Amino acid sequence: MDSQLATSAAAALEQYVTAEMEQHAIPGLGVTIVRDGRMLHVGGYGLANVEHDVRATPDTIFHSGSTGKMFTAAAVLMLVQDGRIELDHVLRRYIPEGPESWNEITIHQLLSMTSGLGNFNESFAPTSIVGNAVPLNQWQDHSEEQLIALAALSPRLFAPGESYAYSNIGYVLAGFIVARVCGKPYYEFLRERLFQPIGMTTAREASWFDIVPNRAAGYNIRNTCLVNRQWTAPTLLRTGDGGLYFTPRDIAQWFIELDNPSLFSSDSIKGMFEPALMNDGRAAFNGYALGWQNSEVRGHRKIRHGGTWDGFRAEFIRFPSQRLSIAVLANLEQAQVARIAQDIAGLIDPALTAYQPIPETNPATTQGDGDLLRAIAIRQAPREAFTEEAWSNWSRNWLEQAIGESEADLASAPLELVDHIGDGTAYSRRYRLPIGRYHMHWTVGRTADGRVSEMRFHME
Numbered sequence: 001m002d003s004q005l006a007t008s009a010a011a012a013l014e015q016y017v018t019a020e021m022e023q024h025a026i027p028g029l030g031v032t033i034v035r036d037g038r039m040l041h042v043g044g045y046g047l048a049n050v051e052h053d054v055r056a057t058p059d060t061i062f063h064s065g066s067t068g069k070m071f072t073a074a075a076v077l078m079l080v081q082d083g084r085i086e087l088d089h090v091l092r093r094y095i096p097e098g099p100e101s102w103n104e105i106t107i108h109q110l111l112s113m114t115s116g117l118g119n120f121n122e123s124f125a126p127t128s129i130v131g132n133a134v135p136l137n138q139w140q141d142h143s144e145e146q147l148i149a150l151a152a153l154s155p156r157l158f159a160p161g162e163s164y165a166y167s168n169i170g171y172v173l174a175g176f177i178v179a180r181v182c183g184k185p186y187y188e189f190l191r192e193r194l195f196q197p198i199g200m201t202t203a204r205e206a207s208w209f210d211i212v213p214n215r216a217a218g219y220n221i222r223n224t225c226l227v228n229r230q231w232t233a234p235t236l237l238r239t240g241d242g243g244l245y246f247t248p249r250d251i252a253q254w255f256i257e258l259d260n261p262s263l264f265s266s267d268s269i270k271g272m273f274e275p276a277l278m279n280d281g282r283a284a285f286n287g288y289a290l291g292w293q294n295s296e297v298r299g300h301r302k303i304r305h306g307g308t309w310d311g312f313r314a315e316f317i318r319f320p321s322q323r324l325s326i327a328v329l330a331n332l333e334q335a336q337v338a339r340i341a342q343d344i345a346g347l348i349d350p351a352l353t354a355y356q357p358i359p360e361t362n363p364a365t366t367q368g369d370g371d372l373l374r375a376i377a378i379r380q381a382p383r384e385a386f387t388e389e390a391w392s393n394w395s396r397n398w399l400e401q402a403i404g405e406s407e408a409d410l411a412s413a414p415l416e417l418v419d420h421i422g423d424g425t426a427y428s429r430r431y432r433l434p435i436g437r438y439h440m441h442w443t444v445g446r447t448a449d450g451r452v453s454e455m456r457f458h459m460e
Contacts (some may be wrong), residue, residue: 002058002249003349005033010041012347018047020340022260025226027219028056030248030329033348037259037323040348042248048216048331050226058249061215062329063206065307067314068242069171070272070291075178075186077268077290078193087271091115094177099152105160107177110170111290116156117167136144141233145178161278163397164285166405168241174186175240186240198257200250205238207265207311212245216257216331217356218311228422229333251316256327258318272322273303282393285401286457292318295458297342297352306459308339308437315341336459339346339439347362354460355418355432355441357400369429369444370415372452377403377410384453394455402457408436415442432460 003010005113016304017029021271028046033039044056064071067150079085085094087108092098094107109115142150151169158165195203202214208231218229239244261269275283287294295302300321307314313330315337326344328337339354346353360366375381376399383391413433418441420429428445441458 001041002039003041004039005041009347013043013344014250015039016343016347017043018342020343021046024332024335025221025339026330026332026335027226028060028063028216029335030056030060030327031344032248032251032255032325032327032329033344034252034255034259034325034346035323037256038258039252044248048214050217054292056216056331057214059202059214059247061202061212061245061247061453062314063218063307063310063312064242064244064246065309065312066168066242067305067307067316068240068244069307070316071190071244071293072171072174072178072186072240072306073193073272074264076107076111076174077264077271078189079178079181081268082267087111088342091173091177093171094180095148097148097152098367101156102152107174108276108290109160110174112284113164113167113170113288114161114276114284115167115170116158116160116162116165116172117154118152118157119166119168123387135362141235143235144179147172147235147239148176157211158397162280163278164288164401165397171241172239175243177220178240185379187238187244195250197263199253200246203244203246203250206243206245208232208234208237215245216312217325218331218333220311220333227331232310236311241307248327251327251329255318255327258325259323273318273342285398286405288460289296293459295456297355300352302340304338304459305439313337313343313437317341317345319345319349319352322352324349324352334437336437336439342460354429355415357418357432358420360417361420364380365427365429366415366417367388368430369431371414372444373413373442374411379403384451387447390452390454405457405459406433406436406440407438408433408440410440413440428432428454 027050028048031043033041042058044058044060046056048054048056049059074444088106090103091105092102105115175186182189207388220227275287275289275294292303292305300319304317311333313335316327318325326341328341330337342354413435416432417434418430426448430443433440439460441460445454447453
């Protein structure tokens with residue numbers, strides 16, 4: 001464990017992490033803390049491998065899950081800097097065998113989740129083999145051609161740029177684009193152009209077959225028992241939507257590069273983090289940029305992305321005003337790493353203290369907000385409950401996205417009041433919904449006539 005934290009902060013962190021792991025039966029954790037471009041702490045806790053009693057260290061290899069998306073986006077941005085790709089180029093320019101509708105999708109829309117392409121659930125499940133489209137499951141390997149053929153079957157959820165939908169398909173295709181432009185798999189390009197230059201010495205593509213020193217085993221909890229992760233087909237383990245391995249020490253170098261860029265232009269850094277705009281000028285749902293989401297904690301901007309795959313969880317968060325970055329890596333699929341990362345941020349900087357339940361000030365108001373949330377969850381949100389502007393925003397696929405990204409049943413979630421501004425009928429309230437692998441936070445504001453004027457769902 002390498003740490004430059006003060007003795008009291010290091011002790012508080014150790015105590016907190018140990019308690020979390022014991023309470024939630026997490027085998028192993030990796031923690032990275034960087035501030036002002038300087039590594040404050042990299043640590044490994046618990047076990048990287050339960051069966052062999054191998055301790056986790058700062059050099060334990062974890063799977064990226066969807067935090068790998070930020071690196072695929074970074075690869076594209078490096079090619080933009082090279083003059084080999086433009087973000088307003090259309091998808092079919094690089095994958096010409098795709099359907100004609102891909103002529104309307106730009107690379108920027110692909111990376112910002114505004115392309116209209118869906119996720120695996122609705123797009124990769126044809127009922128029979130059609131041409132090269134082999135029905136997808138996690139246990140069957142697929143060639144690049146077969147994955148593209150499956151992606152071509154994706155129903156268009158909306159016209160490109162009209163809304164937002166989280167899309168693994170988009171990032172699978174982005175990885176193929178990088179490969180076609182540079183003539184090598186996207187992860188080899190990353191290794192040569194990003195990982196090696198900035199000192200991410202062990203970051204690499206995920207692999208079932210390679211001998212990978214210090215690789216952690218991934219776990220799941222099934223019927224209250226710890227079990228090994230399920231097997232996943234080798235190709236699906238390393239696609240551009242989240243197919244990387246790295247250590248807490250590797251991620252420290254990534255955060256340092258983001259604080260003091262040596263490889264990326266100011267335009268590239270801005271593009272990574274600034275929320276993408278849709279056709280009508282609105283920011284995308286959850287402030288999605290290029291491989292990062294935007295939210296806020298106690299008035300401070302928070303940029304984050306999480307990942308889940310193959311018995312692993314990951315969470316990266318950055319607070320620009322505090323120049324603080326934290327990563328939490330876990331080898332348990334149920335680990336609430338987003339909440340853990342936010343708690344650690346509060347330990348390092350009290351201004352970022354995680355929201356906690358506060359005394360209820362108006363039970364009837366909470367009941368009314370809860371009724372609205374349950375109506376949203378069962379897709380029966382009443383139009384009359386919203387202002388015209390709020391309804392215009394949320395009725396265009398955003399309500400559906402809130403349901404999908406919650407990863408839990410919003411209808412049964414208890415509401416814990418954690419913050420409120422204003423009294424009477426006009427107010428803004430923030431609730432925590434302590435369910436699932438993420439704790440969803442919901443901010444809802446109402447006008448004097450009781451209608452919803454703004455809403456926001458935050459992941460923690």
